[in-house]
Amino acid sequence: MSASVADRRNAIAAKRGNSLRNQRLWALWGSYIALGIFVVMFLVPPFYTLMTSLKSSAEISAQVGSPWLVRHPTLENFWYLITYPNFQRYYLNSVIVTILTVSVSMVISVLAAFSLSRMGFWGSQTLSTSVFLTYLVPPSLLFIPLFQIIGQLGLINNFWCLVILYPTLAVPFCTWIMIGYFSSIPKELDEAALIDGAGYLQMLWKIFIPVAMPGIIAATIFAFTVSWGAFLYPLAYLYTSNQMVLTVGIISDLIRGDVFQWGKIMAACLLASLPPIVIYAFLMDYYVAGLTAGATKG
Amino acid sequence: MAEVSVRKVVKEYEGGVQAVKGIDLDIADHEFVVLVGPSGCGKSTTLRMIAGLEEITSGEIWIGGDVVNDVPPRDRDIAMVFQNYALYPHMSVFDNMAFGLKLRKFPKDEIKRRVDDAARILDIVPLLDRKPRALSGGQRQRVAMGRAIVRNPKVFLFDEPLSNLDAKLRVQMRTEIKKVHQAIPTTTVYVTHDQIEAMTLADRVVVMNGGVIEQVGTPQQLYHNPATRFVAGFIGSPAMNFLPCRVQDGANGGLAVRITDSIIVPIPPARADRYGAYKGKEMVLGIRPEHLFEHHDQGKPGWTRVDLPVDVVEPMGMETMVHFFVDGSPVCARIDPATHAAPGEMLPLTADLNQMHLMLPDTGRVV
Ligand SMILES: Nc1ncnc2c1ncn2[C@@H]1O[C@H](COP(=O)(O)OP(=O)(O)OP(=O)(O)O)[C@@H](O)[C@H]1O
Ligand SMILES: [Mg+2]
Numbered sequence: 206m207s208a209s210v211a212d213r214r215n216a217i218a219a220k221r222g223n224s225l226r227n228q229r230l231w232a233l234w235g236s237y238i239a240l241g242i243f244v245v246m247f248l249v250p251p252f253y254t255l256m257t258s259l260k261s262s263a264e265i266s267a268q269v270g271s272p273w274l275v276r277h278p279t280l281e282n283f284w285y286l287i288t289y290p291n292f293q294r295y296y297l298n299s300v301i302v303t304i305l306t307v308s309v310s311m312v313i314s315v316l317a318a319f320s321l322s323r324m325g326f327w328g329s330q331t332l333s334t335s336v337f338l339t340y341l342v343p344p345s346l347l348f349i350p351l352f353q354i355i356g357q358l359g360l361i362n363n364f365w366c367l368v369i370l371y372p373t374l375a376v377p378f379c380t381w382i383m384i385g386y387f388s389s390i391p392k393e394l395d396e397a398a399l400i401d402g403a404g405y406l407q408m409l410w411k412i413f414i415p416v417a418m419p420g421i422i423a424a425t426i427f428a429f430t431v432s433w434g435a436f437l438y439p440l441a442y443l444y445t446s447n448q449m450v451l452t453v454g455i456i457s458d459l460i461r462g463d464v465f466q467w468g469k470i471m472a473a474c475l476l477a478s479l480p481p482i483v484i485y486a487f488l489m490d491y492y493v494a495g496l497t498a499g500a501t502k503g
Numbered sequence: 504m505a506e507v508s509v510r511k512v513v514k515e516y517e518g519g520v521q522a523v524k525g526i527d528l529d530i531a532d533h534e535f536v537v538l539v540g541p542s543g544c545g546k547s548t549t550l551r552m553i554a555g556l557e558e559i560t561s562g563e564i565w566i567g568g569d570v571v572n573d574v575p576p577r578d579r580d581i582a583m584v585f586q587n588y589a590l591y592p593h594m595s596v597f598d599n600m601a602f603g604l605k606l607r608k609f610p611k612d613e614i615k616r617r618v619d620d621a622a623r624i625l626d627i628v629p630l631l632d633r634k635p636r637a638l639s640g641g642q643r644q645r646v647a648m649g650r651a652i653v654r655n656p657k658v659f660l661f662d663e664p665l666s667n668l669d670a671k672l673r674v675q676m677r678t679e680i681k682k683v684h685q686a687i688p689t690t691t692v693y694v695t696h697d698q699i700e701a702m703t704l705a706d707r708v709v710v711m712n713g714g715v716i717e718q719v720g721t722p723q724q725l726y727h728n729p730a731t732r733f734v735a736g737f738i739g740s741p742a743m744n745f746l747p748c749r750v751q752d753g754a755n756g757g758l759a760v761r762i763t764d765s766i767i768v769p770i771p772p773a774r775a776d777r778y779g780a781y782k783g784k785e786m787v788l789g790i791r792p793e794h795l796f797e798h799h800d801q802g803k804p805g806w807t808r809v810d811l812p813v814d815v816v817e818p819m820g821m822e823t824m825v826h827f828f829v830d831g832s833p834v835c836a837r838i839d840p841a842t843h844a845a846p847g848e849m850l851p852l853t854a855d856l857n858q859m860h861l862m863l864p865d866t867g868r869v870v
Contacts, residue, residue, distance in 0.1 A: 393589035396556050401603035401650070402577040411602075415593040 258282050258471035265467050282472035291446050292473065295454030298364050299433065299477075302450055305368045306432035307425055310375040314424060317376070318383030319409050323395060333384055340377035347373075348441055355442060364448045370438050375431045379424035386420030387413060422488050433481060451477045505567030505580075505657035505690055506532045507553060512562030514548050522548040524714040525562065533688040539701035540711035540737070546694040547662055549711070553692060554660050555579050567657050582651035583660040586667060588643045590635040590650075596622075597631040600649045614653075621652040624686060625679075641672045648680070652687060661693040665700065677703060698738050702726070710734045727858075732867035735789050735860060741824065744795070744834045747864065748788040750781045760788055760861075763830045771805040771856050778861055781870060789860035789869075792824065795836035798851035805857035810849045811836075825850060 252273075257265065259278045270276065286292045320326070321333040351370060352361075360366035390413065398408045414421065439453045446458060455473045459466045507530040514523040523545040530536045538546040551557040553564055555576035563570050571579050582603075590599050597618055604614045622628045625645040635643055644664060651659055664680070665673045681704055684691060695701055701708045702722040710717045710725065710733070718730040722738075729735035735743045746762050750770075753759025758770040758778055770778055798808055811834065817824040818840055825844050827834045836852055844850050862869045 391587060391589065393585040393587055394591065396554075396576075397583070397585065397589040397591075397650075398602075399556070400554060400576045400581065400583050401654075402606040404577075407606065412591055416591075418593075 254471045254474055257467055258475055260468050262466065262468055282468040283476070285469060286473055286476060291454065291458055294447060295449050295451045295458075296476075298448065298454075299450040299452075300480075302364055302367045302371070303429060303432040306371040306375065307428045309368065310372045310379055310428040311421070311425055313372060314376050314379035314383050315409070315414065315421065317380045318387050319405075319413060321380070322384045322387040323413075324405075333380075336377050336384075337381045340381065344374055345437060348437060351438075352441060361442055362444050362448050364439075364443060364450060366442050367432070367435075367439060367450065370442075371428075371432045371435065374435075375428040379428055382420055382424045382427070383417065386417040390416055426484065426488055429484060430481065506530060506534075506565075507567075507658055507690060507692065508563075508565040509549070509553070510563040510565070512549070512552060512564060513560045514545070514552060514557065515560045522714055523552070526711075526714075526716050528709060528716065528719065530690060530692065532690055535684050535691045535693065535704060535706045536709060537693045537695060537701040537705035537707075538709045538711055539695055539698055540717075542696060544711045545714040546696070546711055550583075550660050550662055550692055550694050553658070554581055554583050556583075580654075580657045581660055582654045582656040582658075583662065584644075584647045584651050584664045586663040588635070588647045588667075590643055590646055592635055595632050595634060596627065596638070596646050596649075599635065599646055600653050603650065603654050617653045617655070618649070621649040624652065624683060625649050640668050641676060644668065644676055645679075648683065652683070655687075655689075657690065659689050659691040659693075661691065663695055664693075666695070666697070673700075680704060699740065702738070708738075710737060712737075729860065729869055731869060732787065732789065732862045735862070735869060739791055741792050741835050741837075743789045743791045743860075744832070746788045746790075746829060746832050746834065748786055748861075750778055750784060750786055750861070752782070758782065760786075760859075762788065766809055766829065768807045768809065768854060768856060770859075773805075773857075774859075777870065781861065785864055786870075787862045787864050787867075789862060790854060790856075791858065792835040792837040794855040794858040795834070796853055796855075797838040797842040798853050802853065803855075806853050806855055808851060809854055810851050813844050813846050813848055813850050816844050816846060 256273060256275055259275045259280070259282075261277065261279050261281060264275070264277060317336070321329050321336070351373075355361055355366045355370070358366070358369075360369070394412060394416070395408055398412050403411065434452065436452045439450050443449050443453060446454065449457065451473075455470060455477065459470045459473060507528075509526055509528040511525050511527060512523060513521065513525050515521050526545075526549065528536075538549060540546055548557060552559050553566070555571065555574060559572055563572055565571065566579055566581070591602065594602065600618045600621060601614045604617065609617075618631070619628070622631055625648060627642060627645050627649060630638060630642060630646070635646065638646065644667075647664070661680075665676050668676060677700060680693075684704075693704060702725075705722055707719060707721055708725050709719045712733050718725060718734045720728075725734060725738045729738060732745065736745065748760045748762045751759055751761050751767075753767070753769045757772060758775050759767050760770060761767045799806070802808075811827040811829060813825055814828055815826040817826070820840070823838050823840045823842070823844065825836045825838055827836070827850075836850075838844065838850075838852075842850075860869050
């Protein structure tokens, strides 16, 4: 009697165990398949870019065999771009604009977030909400009014106008991330620092910035992405090649009329995505941590 | 080192909450004062006003002979230990302790000497290179204390520093704090809601309730001569028993307290003068569980026998708590564990009426 009860119990347990294991197996398969589809979808374009960039113009226009394979790999496209003064100019402009944009945006948003989250002055609540609301205004709506402003400043066709424009796009979101981060730092930490003898700036520099480093890195990556990848504003505001940045420089220089120099365009794209790849690879862990922490606390 | 004075200090938060309603308190140099009271009574607010972290609505705070109302925290020369430690998470233990000294531009070797001294006192020398996240709660608390000690401030402020620790560690750290104060007798204001912590640590205890000070005194004074029913009930564990009663004429021309028709106890002659004016009035009798114990055949003056029906018996090992109901009011007695007591039976008890208190039922003032 008791033996049969035990048997039945074992059988039930085994069945349950089986079904659990089955479910796990299905979940695994499901996620592998889904992830596989995504990986393919995301990696096909870069792969195609790479293949095309390694082909000579002759091979591209010949259109023989599979377009996915290179028969006579060559670095001539890359070599051409590296030694091409215009391309060097675009690259340099992009680097200058991005470094300045990131620095300006980070200084503004860290200071703004610190005062908004910690100093609790009159209207600080409303102000932090409206900072975030400005982020929701699509940049494409702003570029006509901004064109007027930039025109009055005399900065049309001058890449310095981007150093003014990009922070207006990056600062709201960066501030929002940083407010979330700073708010998660316990109040007692500032009070301890105040008692220990720190002023507000020392508190920011010695306590808040080091403690909120993941948030700062996340915000930095965001500002970098905004600046490095922006297309609309430089397209609208810059028209001579000595002022252009990479995004517009590549298409305006390498597309002549209806002649698309595909190999060079693709090589230029690869060269242009080098800095983001390097930066993401180094800061990815921080970036993910930063996004989630900012999201739940903000 | 300095004395601290709080003069008619009021704190009103935005929205009109009066957290502190005009308190006066003088703390002597080297004194260890504990603010104790139930949650929300304004202890932290008072401490934070002394620290300068909270503005004072009205009144004055003096530290070391100066009014500090408008002095920022960093210039008050105080150190504070917080409930959640508030260690700087990105700094090593050494840097946490050295931070205040570095900001004050102390020379490097002086900083090192002070941190090492404090670390030795607190027994955290091996931890100096670690980050706070690699420390246990007790170790973090030590570091937080170390951060206060190295500054050698005029005043130490503690806000419930032990309430995040488990019971055993709390007792251990309590002793530790007392030892530190004996080694470095800095004026200390210590906030807690644990009356045992208050009694064991304090030179003087300040009992607060609802934003006012109920009583200030040494632990012994508060225990033996509480000024109000609130203090009487707050200090001591288990809490004092309170029974509605009436003062009336007793045998031999003395006074007696009538609790119920069957329980009438004589007031010791030594107290007759004090209670004479309240003859015929409704009062509240207060007596601590430890002054209500098993019956002894040879009594002492002031001891009276009462027999009560046992409700619940709680043996604790060293002693036994027995609970009764007298006319609807719960009563607890602390008896010798060897005494037989069983629920439902009558238990003969001795009430030591030399330790009784009578209070006014409306104001709660002890007479
Ligand atoms: N920033 C604030 N704004 C408004 N009211 C506050 C604020 N801080 C505290 N209070 C109120 O002031 C009163 C006293 O608070 P306080 O923190 O001093 O209590 P406490 O005695 O320290 O209590 P606990 O033991 O719970 O820490 C409480 O009623 C509280 O709600
Ligand atoms: Mg408190």
